[in-house]
Amino acid sequence: MGHLGLAKIVYRLSALPHGSILLYPFSERVLSPDDRNDIAIAGISAVDCSWNRIAHEGLSTRLKPRLLPFLLASNPTNYAVPFKLSTLEAISAALLICGFEDSALELLSKVKWGDTFLSLNKEPLSLYCRSKDEANVRKISEEYRQLYGI
Secondary structure (H helix, E strand, C coil), X not given: CCCCCCCCCCCCHHHCCCCCEEECCCCCCECCHHHHHHHHHHCEECCCCCHHHCCCCCHHHHCEEEECCXXXXXXXXXXXXXXXXXXXXXXXXXXXXXXXXXXXXXXXXCCCCHHHHHHHCHHHHHHHHCCCCHHHHHHHHHHHHHHCCC
């Protein structure tokens, strides 16, 4: 995404925009349409590396960590594997859930599997987008986890 001019690449967590939503796999908070305003103001951040190598201290004070709800990957490496989204898929999903459909579709159009991501996740994404709050997104995500035996 950075090479396409669609994202800014930074090399330190401290360089991420203050107050941005950080897609964070260890967050207790789940991303929901309630996060739309924060994304509109401060943006969305993701880390494209192993989380095992990242220091987790201080994330909650500068950034707003959020866990993505259940979704299936469509990238060639992890096709149809739950929660193994590429960074592009993760950011696109977050944008879709929070009502930034045009931006999400632009990102997904940059990869061959973008349409496949939308078709694999059509139902859950639709439900997440219509959710009234984080609790509802969490409930829907849990139902999909149970369906997939996770």
